[in-house]
Structure formats: structure tokens, C-alpha cells
Amino acid sequence: MSADFESDRFSDAIRLLLLIAAVANPVGTPVGxxxxxxxxxxxxxxxxxxxxxxxxxxxxxLADELLNDYERSGETILLDLAGxxxxxxxxxxxxxxxxxxxxxxxxxxxxxxxxxxAPRLVVVRQHRSQTRVIQDSYYLTGKGRQIADxxxxxxxxLAWYTERALLVRALAEATGHTALALRKRQYLQRDYAQTPxxxxxxxxxxxxxxxLTALREATSQGAVHE
Amino acid sequence: MVxxxxxxxxKRTGTTAKDGPFTLDxxxxxxxxxIASEINSAGKSSVLWALSFALRxxxxxxxxxxETVGWFHYVRADIEVGGVAASVRLTFERPGRPHARLLSAxxxxxxxxLEGRSDEGPGVRVVSEAEPPEVEALISRFMMDRxxxxxxxxxxAEPGAPKGEDGQRDSTEQVHSWPSFFYALALNSANDxxxxxxxxxxxxxxxxxxxxxxxxxxxxxxxxxxxxKAELQEGSRxxxxxxxxxxxxxxxxxxxxxxxxxxxxxxxGLRDAQPDITALLQAVERAAAQVVxxxxxxxxxxxxxxxxxxxxxxxxxxxxxxxxxSAARLLLGALDPEACPRCDHDIDDARRAIEDTDHxxxxxxxxxxxxxxxxxxxxxxxxxxxxxLAASQAAETRSKAAADxxxxxxxxxRTAYAEATAALAxxxxxxxxxxxxxxxxxxxxxxxxxxxxxGETTGxxxxxxxxxxxxxxxxxxxxxxxxxxxxxVATEVVKEVVDTHSRALFTELNxxxxxxxxxxxxTNLGSVNLNLAGHLNAIKSGAKHPYASFSxxxxxxxxxxxxxxxxxxxxxRGIASHPGLLLVDxxxxxxxxxxxxxxxxxxLYDTGNDIPGIQMIITSIESAVWDIFPKDxxxxxxxxxxxx
Numbered sequence: 046m047s048a049d050f051e052s053d054r055f056s057d058a059i060r061l062l063l064l065i066a067a068v069a070n071p072v073g074t075p076v077g078x079x080x081x082x083x084x085x086x087x088x089x090x091x092x093x094x095x096x097x098x099x100x101x102x103x104x105x106x107l108a109d110e111l112l113n114d115y116e117r118s119g120e121t122i123l124l125d126l127a128g129x130x131x132x133x134x135x136x137x138x139x140x141x142x143x144x145x146x147x148x149x150x151x152x153x154x155x156x157x158x159x160x161x162x163a164p165r166l167v168v169v170r171q172h173r174s175q176t177r178v179i180q181d182s183y184y185l186t187g188k189g190r191q192i193a194d195x196x197x198x199x200x201x202x203l204a205w206y207t208e209r210a211l212l213v214r215a216l217a218e219a220t221g222h223t224a225l226a227l228r229k230r231q232y233l234q235r236d237y238a239q240t241p242x243x244x245x246x247x248x249x250x251x252x253x254x255x256x257l258t259a260l261r262e263a264t265s266q267g268a269v270h271e
Numbered sequence: 272m273v274x275x276x277x278x279x280x281x282k283r284t285g286t287t288a289k290d291g292p293f294t295l296d297x298x299x300x301x302x303x304x305x306i307a308s309e310i311n312s313a314g315k316s317s318v319l320w321a322l323s324f325a326l327r328x329x330x331x332x333x334x335x336x337x338e339t340v341g342w343f344h345y346v347r348a349d350i351e352v353g354g355v356a357a358s359v360r361l362t363f364e365r366p367g368r369p370h371a372r373l374l375s376a377x378x379x380x381x382x383x384x385l386e387g388r389s390d391e392g393p394g395v396r397v398v399s400e401a402e403p404p405e406v407e408a409l410i411s412r413f414m415m416d417r418x419x420x421x422x423x424x425x426x427x428a429e430p431g432a433p434k435g436e437d438g439q440r441d442s443t444e445q446v447h448s449w450p451s452f453f454y455a456l457a458l459n460s461a462n463d464x465x466x467x468x469x470x471x472x473x474x475x476x477x478x479x480x481x482x483x484x485x486x487x488x489x490x491x492x493x494x495x496x497x498x499x500k501a502e503l504q505e506g507s508r509x510x511x512x513x514x515x516x517x518x519x520x521x522x523x524x525x526x527x528x529x530x531x532x533x534x535x536x537x538x539x540g541l542r543d544a545q546p547d548i549t550a551l552l553q554a555v556e557r558a559a560a561q562v563v564x565x566x567x568x569x570x571x572x573x574x575x576x577x578x579x580x581x582x583x584x585x586x587x588x589x590x591x592x593x594x595x596x597s598a599a600r601l602l603l604g605a606l607d608p609e610a611c612p613r614c615d616h617d618i619d620d621a622r623r624a625i626e627d628t629d630h631x632x633x634x635x636x637x638x639x640x641x642x643x644x645x646x647x648x649x650x651x652x653x654x655x656x657x658x659x660l661a662a663s664q665a666a667e668t669r670s671k672a673a674a675d676x677x678x679x680x681x682x683x684x685r686t687a688y689a690e691a692t693a694a695l696a697x698x699x700x701x702x703x704x705x706x707x708x709x710x711x712x713x714x715x716x717x718x719x720x721x722x723x724x725x726g727e728t729t730g731x732x733x734x735x736x737x738x739x740x741x742x743x744x745x746x747x748x749x750x751x752x753x754x755x756x757x758x759x760v761a762t763e764v765v766k767e768v769v770d771t772h773s774r775a776l777f778t779e780l781n782x783x784x785x786x787x788x789x790x791x792x793x794t795n796l797g798s799v800n801l802n803l804a805g806h807l808n809a810i811k812s813g814a815k816h817p818y819a820s821f822s823x824x825x826x827x828x829x830x831x832x833x834x835x836x837x838x839x840x841x842x843x844r845g846i847a848s849h850p851g852l853l854l855v856d857x858x859x860x861x862x863x864x865x866x867x868x869x870x871x872x873x874x875l876y877d878t879g880n881d882i883p884g885i886q887m888i889i890t891s892i893e894s895a896v897w898d899i900f901p902k903d904x905x906x907x908x909x910x911x912x913x914x915x
Binding site (some may be wrong): 051055056058059060134137138139160161162163164166167168192195197199201202203 | 586587588591592593595598599600602603604606607608609610611618786
């Protein structure tokens with residue numbers, strides 16, 4: 046897979062834009078002093094962004110997480126969503142593999158962000174939090190929102206990202222907003238946690254599919270969730 | 272030699288005038304004696320009977336008068352046998368069953384001196400005693416010892432024994448000893464057709480004569496002959512038993528044999544009727560091969576499908592990437608930079624204008640790359656990618672179809688295989704097959720049973736053969752055959768000796784018999800040729816005259832002649848086997864002509880007198896005896912009437 050992986054900064058950029066557009070929270074009114082002009086929404090914490098990007102790029106891991114959630118809550122919708130992902134070729138076709146870094150998935154997003162920052166679709170600000178840690182904030186501008194909407198409307202391949210990003214957001218918010226929770230999730234995948242540093246995180250599509258089949262069977266026999 | 276006969280008894284006739292106790296005391300000695308009376312039933316025979324009891328251990332049947340048996344309570348006979356003086360004392364507690372006591376002394380007078388029943392005296396000692404069952408044995412032993420006689424063995428058919436296949440009756444050894452030998456002393460009555468002895472079986476008459484004539488090995492020969500006959504009988508018995516065994520086994524085996532034949536027939540029928548398994552087996556094989564082929568095909572098809580899928584995914588990825596990239600470029604590429612991403616300062620229009628004029632990036636002032644964005648080229652690239660994707664999708668579809676087909680074929684092949692196997696199993700477990708196996712088992716079992724029953728050991732399992740060898744009775748082995756051969760040879764040799772000696776003696780004897788018989792009044796007797804078979808071969812009036820054909824009177828005369836002749840020949844040769852005693856009861860009883868009777872009496876008297884060492888005791892009512900016998904040799908009752 047790494048052979049046909051093109052580090053295409055425009056594709057990365059548009060994906061990132063769509064992700065930000067989907068998961069950013071509206072900037073509150075009245076607008077704060079450090080909020081840039083024309084900002085409509087904001088995402089705090091870069092690491093959170095990266096983790097969300099991970100799920101965007103690895104549908105198999107997302108599906109697996111959905112199954113975990115299903116096992117906990119028993120909501121059939123989760124099973125169905127997982128099924129939608131795993132029954133199709135999504136894990137094979139749509140995945141964009143990432144390298145493993147310390148502290149969970151981490152990739153150099155700067156280049157993609159520059160592409161967004163230059164036309165002022167996204168504005169990056171840094172500030173100190175209450176605990177004196179430097180935090181990044183990614184503000185989405187009105188122009189950014191516009192391009193994002195246009196992408197979603199015109200190009201089905203890109204619309205897919207928006208949809209998925211919204212789903213990912215829902216998943217993240219179901220578990221809480223903190224990055225730590227997200228990070229813990231990703232570490233829960235043994236395949237991924239054992240991947241040596243600097244190597245590509247492997248696919249768990251087949252394992253997830255097996256799990257799906259098992260859960261489906263269990264469900265049809267009424268065994269899941271007592 | 273009897274020297275004294277003493278009897279005590281009680282007479283009971285029912286006529287009180289004559290009844291009462293009596294005592295008889297008859298002195299005897301060598302030479303002729305007559306117990307005479309002028310009337311019948313004077314007790315003459317009874318006296319002889321009493322004497323014979325003492326001498327024989329059992330009363331001689333010919334002399335026995337039933338009415339007088341119980342009268343005798345005590346019989347004593349002082350005798351001399353083989354140079355030994357003895358006295359036989361019989362005490363009758365019950366009629367005919369006495370105790371016996373045998374006394375002996377160094378000299379006869381010591382015994383004769385004893386009065387009546389007295390058995391104690393100087394020089395007298397008790398040799399032995401016997402109770403009723405052993406009395407015969409006691410006296411027999413004594414006599415045989417003294418006379419140096421050995422028993423004669425005769426092979427006699429068992430009474431009522433059926434004739435076997437070889438014409439032989441089941442026989443057994445009969446030993447004749449003193450009681451039979453006594454027939455040479457007490458002669459058969461005139462009516463008897465046997466020359467000598469109680470029976471003609473085993474040529475006893477001849478044997479007796481050989482015995483008394485001291486023919487060497489005469490007794491032994493009889494024993495050999497008997498032993499050999501016993502061996503042969505045993506051998507034939509064993510053979511017969513083996514035959515019977517075999518027959519029995521055969522009989523037992525018969526039903527088994529029949530059952531086996533039947534079972535084998537049924538088996539053949541079943542085998543013929545059996546459905547062809549080979550065809551089914553072949554079908555199963557073919558189906559299995561087909562399954563394997565389909566499995567291989569399926570594997571290949573599946574592999575190809577996988578490969579096609581991978582290709583398609585690759586192409587799909589590529590297409591997606593290309594489209595994403597193109598879309599992203601369209602959206603973002605056209606945007607003018609507004610701010611520096613590094614420092615966030617605005618980029619003004621002036622800088623932006625340089626891009627068009629100098630082809631310099633308004634952000635970093637480097638020369639802009641050559642626009643590769645030829646929309647047509649980009650579009651063409653996209654089209655190419657799409658085409659490739661379409662091709663690989665088509666390939667995948669085809670592969671899927673092929674794989675599905677392969678799966679279908681495999682399924683069909685598997686079903687066919689299952690059907691073929693089932694068909695085979697059905698036949699195998701079917702009734703027909705079970706019956707076939709059952710019948711086969713039956714046949715095997717019957718064969719085994721038949722082997723055991725019939726005892727045939729050829730070509731049989733070792734385990735069975737071991738069992739069989741225990742059961743089969745071994746037929747008479749070479750061992751007994753050797754014994755029989757030995758006996759046969761011994762018999763031949765001994766017989767040779769016996770016959771040779773006998774011939775010589777018999778020749779002499781024949782002469783004696785002839786002369787004495789003639790003297791006794793047998794008319795027209797030409798010759799006598801006693802042979803080893805016991806036939807007298809007499810020629811009377813020029814014709815062969817078997818002994819039985821003689822008149823009773825003549826028979827008695829011939830008999831007397833034979834015995835007297837025997838004694839004479841013996842005495843001449845110094846043979847003392849015969850004690851010399853003759854007891855003849857009424858020798859002239861059947862005589863019709865008085866003259867002849869006289870002649871007979873005379874001859875008897877002369878014989879008794881002339882031949883040394885003979886003691887002849889006869890009974891008679893002939894008037895001639897009163898003349899011929901001297902008074903001291905006549906034993907008689909008062910007035911020639913009852914003796915007691």
C-alpha cells in the first residue's frame with residue numbers, strides 16, 4: 046500500500062479542511078479577543094486533530110471501535126455502521142496508511158496546514174492554557190467553510206470525508222472530548238500498539254470483519270448484551 | 272491212593288425205621304474195590320460222592336444224589352498223594368458247604384491210627400484249614416502241588432457273546448485246575464459224549480491226557496495259546512473300537528457334512544445374486560477423482576479471483592486518489608494566498624501580481640513550477656485510470672463468475688461423491704450383503720465343526736490339529752503287535768515240542784486203548800488213533816466211528832480204556848502225575864447182556880489187580896461182583912442192602 050501512497054499536499058489539505066470543518070465547534074458570541082477575524086469555528090488541540098485524522102484514514106480501526114461501542118451499549122446502529130464499512134471495500138480502497146510515532150498517531154500536518162493557511166481557510170493560533178501548556182487552536186474561517194461546503198457538494202469522493210468526519214466526531218464525543226480518551230482508544234489496538242516506531246500501522250480489516258460476523262451471529266441469536 | 276474213608280451223618284428219609292445217625296468206616300488200599308449192593312438206592316453213589324468231596328474239594332456231580340447230600344455231617348479221607356500222607360477232614364455245618372482241615376504226618380499209620388473225628392495224635396499236625404468258600408482252593412492246591420500239575424488255560428467264548436465280524440466270539444481265559452483234572456479220576460457217565468473232562472473246548476480232553484502223561488510244556492502251551500488268543504482278541508477289540516469310533520464320528524459328521532454342503536450351495540447362490548460391487552467402487556473412485564479435480568480448479572479460480580480483486584482494489588485506490596487529488600487541486604490550487612503561513616502577515620495584491628508577471632510564488636518568491644495542469648492531460652490521465660479500473664473490475668467480475676462456477680462444480684462433484692459412497696455403503700450394509708457374510712460364517716463354522724467331528728487332520732489349522740490329536744484314540748500300536756508276534760513264535764516252538772512228544776506217547780497209548788477196550792467188550796474195534804486234536808479216530812467194523820457214535824456202554828468202555836491206558840503208559844515211563852485212582856460209578860449199568868457185564872467186571876478187576884499203583888473203586892449191583900471180587904474188597908451193607 047505504501048507504494049501507491051502519494052504524499053499529495055493538496056489531498057491532505059482538503060481532507061484536513063473537511064475534517065476541521067466537520068469537528069470544529071462554533072466560535073461563541075461574543076467573540077473572544079484572541080479569535081481571528083472571520084473565524085466561524087475552532088478546534089482546540091492538535092493531537093486531537095491527528096487522532097481524528099487517524100480514524101479518517103483507517104476505516105478498519107474505526108469499524109473496530111464501533112464494534113467495541115456496540116458491545117458496550119448494544120445500539121444496533123453501531124453494528125450497522127460497522128457493517129457498512131466492513132462489508133464494502135472501504136478498508137482497502139479508502140485507507141491512507143500512517144506511520145507510527147510516539148504518543149499515538151502523529152503526523153506532520155504542517156505542510157497540509159500551510160496549504161490551508163495561505164488562502165486563509167484556516168488560521169492557527171497558539172495560546173497557553175490554564176496549566177501553562179501550549180495549546181494550538183485551529184480556527185476555521187468563513188472562506189474555509191465555504192470551500193469545505195463546495196468540496197462536499199461537488200465532489201462525492203470528498204463528501205465521503207465530511208460524512209466520515211461527522212461520524213468520527215460523534216464517536217469522539219460519545220467517549221468524551223478529551224484527547225486523552227481518544228489516545229487511549231487507539232492504544233487499545235494491539236496491532237497498532239505493537240507496531241515498531243517508524244513503521245506503518247497495519248490493517249486490521251480482516252480481524253474486524255471476523256468480529257463483525259461473530260457479533261452479527263450472536264445478535265441474531267439474541268446473545269449480545271445478555 | 273485212598274486208605275480209609277470215614278463218614279458220620281444222620282440219615283433222614285422220612286421213614287423213621289431207616290432214619291438215624293450213621294457211621295461209615297471203610298478201609299481201602301491199592302487194587303480193585305467195589306461198593307456193592309443187591310438193591311438200588313443203597314447209597315453206593317453217595318459214598319463215592321462223599322469220597323470225591325474230600326478228594327476234590329467239591330462233590331463230583333456225577334456221583335451226587337441230592338437226597339443224601341444233607342445226610343453227611345463229617346467226611347474223613349486218609350490218603351497218600353505223591354508220597355505224602357494226609358488226611359482230609361470235612362465238617363459239614365450246612366449241606367454241601369464244609370469246613371476243611373488238612374492233616375499231615377510223616378507216616379500214614381499215624382493218621383490211620385486216629386479214631387473217628389480225632390485229629391490229634393503223635394506225629395500228626397494240622398497243615399491248613401479253610402472255610403467253605405476256600406475249601407476247593409485248599410484241596411486243589413494240595414493235590415496239584417503233590418502231583419506236580421499245572422493249570423490248563425482254555426480260551427472260552429463268553430456265554431451269549433455274539434459272533435463278531437471275524438467270526439470270533441468275545442472270549443475269555445478259563446483256567447482249569449484240579450476240579451477239572453479230577454475227571455481223569457472220576458469218569459463221566461456213560462451218556463456223556465466227551466471222552467474225558469468237563470468240556471471239549473480248547474481240546475481239554477487231549478490236554479488232560481498230555482498233562483497226565485507229563486508231556487513237557489503241555490500246560491505252558493495252553494497258556495501261550497490262550498495268551499496269544501487274548502492278545503489277538505484285544506487287538507481286534509481295539510481295532511473294532513477304533514472302527515466304531517470312526518463310524519460314530521462319521522455318523523456325527525454326517526449331518527454336519529450335509530449342513531455344510533447345503534450352506535455352501537446357499538453361499539454360491541448368494542454370491543451369484545450379489546450386485547456388482549466393483550462398478551460401485553469404480554463409481555466412488557471416479558467421483559473422488561472428480562472432487563479432487565474440482566477442488567484444484569476451485570483453488571485456482573479462487574486464487575485468480577483474489578488476484579483480480581487485488582488489482583481492482585489497487586486501481587480503485589489509484590482512481591480515487593487521482594480524483595481526490597484533482598478535486599483538491601481544483602479547489603485549493605486556484606486560491607490566491609492571502610497570508611503567510613509562517614508569519615501570518617498578509618500577502619498583498621502587489622506580491623500576488625508578481626506571480627503572473629515573474630512567475631514567482633507570492634509566498635516564497637521562488638519560481639513557480641511549470642504548470643503541469645493541462646486540463647486535457649489531467650482529464651486524459653483520469654480517463655486512463657478509469658479505464659484501467661473498469662478493466663480490472665471486468666476482470667474481477669469474470670474471475671468471480673469463474674470462481675462461482677468452480678464452487679458450483681465442486682459442490683456438484685461432492686454431492687456426486689456422497690451419492691456414490693452412499694450407494695456403496697447401502698449395498699455393503701444391505702440385507703443381501705449381511706446375509707452373504709452370515710452364510711460365509713456359517714460355512715466356516717461348519718467346516719471347523721466337521722473337522723473336529725470327523726477328526727481329519729490334513730490341511731487343518733495347528734490349533735485344531737492339537738485338539739484333534741487328543742481325541743483320536745490311537746489304534747493298536749506296534750507294541751502289542753510285537754507281543755503277539757512273540758507269542759506266536761513261542762507257541763510255534765513250544766507246540767512243536769509238545770506235539771512231538773505227544774505223538775510218541777499217543778502212539779503207545781493208542782495200542783493200550785485198543786487192547787483194553789477190546790478186553791472190556793467193545794466189539795469189532797479195528798484201531799484207535801487218538802490225535803492231537805482230541806479225536807479218537809476209532810475204526811469199528813472197518814469204518815470210521817466218531818466217539819459220539821458209540822453206544823453209551825461202549826463210550827464208557829472206551830473212556831475207561833483211555834484212562835487206564837494213560838495210567839499204564841505213564842507208570843511204564845515212571846510218570847506219577849496220575850494218582851492212579853479211578854472212580855467209576857456203575858460201569859455196567861446200561862449193559863443188556865449179563866455175559867458182557869461179567870466180562871467187564873472181570874476186566875476191571877484184573878486191571879485193578881495187574882497194573883501196579885492203581886486203585887480202582889467201582890460201584891455195582893451186578894451179581895457177578897460177589898464172585899469176582901474177594902470178600903475183603905467188597906464194601907457193602909447188611910445183607911447186601913443199604914450201606915448206611
